Amino acid sequence: MTDAGTGRELNLKPDWLVLSTGIAPGADNPVFSGLLRTTLTADGFFLEAHPKLRPVDLANEGEYLAGLAHSPRFIDETIAHAKAVAGRAATILSRAKLDIAGQVAKVDPEGCVACATCVKVCPYGAPMINDLKKAEIQGATCMGCGSCAAACPARTITLQHQEDGQMTAMLDELLTVGGAT
Ligand code: SF4
Ligand code: SF4
Incomplete structure (x- = not known):
């Protein structure tokens, strides 16, 4: 065989040749990703929120992923992944009450x-049309x-905290101070 890196011919005589079965993403991943409103990678697996800062979180708060949902991996890696998810979920489930960010949208x-x-x-x-045929936004989401x-x-x-009046006042203040200096 030819070594792709060096272009040289290699003559290998292994005692064993062990092949790993290919792993494909779940066929229904696109459906689940639509339901969860989350993203798939180009290969069709679920994409974590951030590879370093939130490696087992999906984009939405409180949704996590582990194992083959994320990428091909061995069982010990999957167990470690699942333990990380359990730890993340426990940070939410162990609290009697959850604080949410104050900056949420409201419908008049x-x-x-x-x-x-x-x-x-x-x-x-987060938004839904309620029984009164008006939009309503779930603050927790x-x-x-x-x-x-x-x-x-x-x-x-x-x-x-981002209302038009507030933004205009901030801009006015900024332009006033900017013009005075
Ligand atoms: S409800 Fe509006 S502000 Fe809140 S997450 Fe959805 S689009 Fe963004
Ligand atoms: S349903 Fe339409 S009009 Fe009502 S809040 Fe949503 S975007 Fe605005």
């Missing part, structure tokens, strides 16, 4: 025309990205 139902644009654009599945507020055609969604 008066202006909502139930167009469902916010439902479609939210990457975290909202990550405060602001996409729904930007996309709402009725401009009836505000992102707490």
Whole structure:
């Protein structure tokens, strides 16, 4: 055989030749990733939120992955992965109450025309259309990205602590101070 790295001919005489069975991603991964609103890699496995900082988390808070959902791996690696997930889940399940970020989106139902644009654009599945045919945002799921507020055609969604008046005041202050110096 030819060595791909050096281009030289190699003549190997091994006592054993052990082949590993190929592993493909789950056929239903695209369906699950759609339900969870999470991302798959180019190979079709689930993508972690961050390879170094959040290696067993999915993008959404409170959702984790382990083993072959993530990539081909041996059983001992899968067990280590699963233990890491159990530890992450315990940090949530062990608390009597959870704090959430204060910056969440809110809908003023008066202006909502139930167009469902916010439902479609939210990457975290936080908005829903309620029984009164008005959009409602689940604060515990909202990550405060602001996409729904930007996309709402009725401009009836505000992102707490990022409201128009606050932004205008900050810009005014910045431009005033900038002009004075
Ligand atoms: S995008 Fe705005 S108008 Fe449309 S459903 Fe959501 S809150 Fe209501
Ligand atoms: S602010 Fe972002 S995460 Fe929150 S509901 Fe709107 S689109 Fe979803």
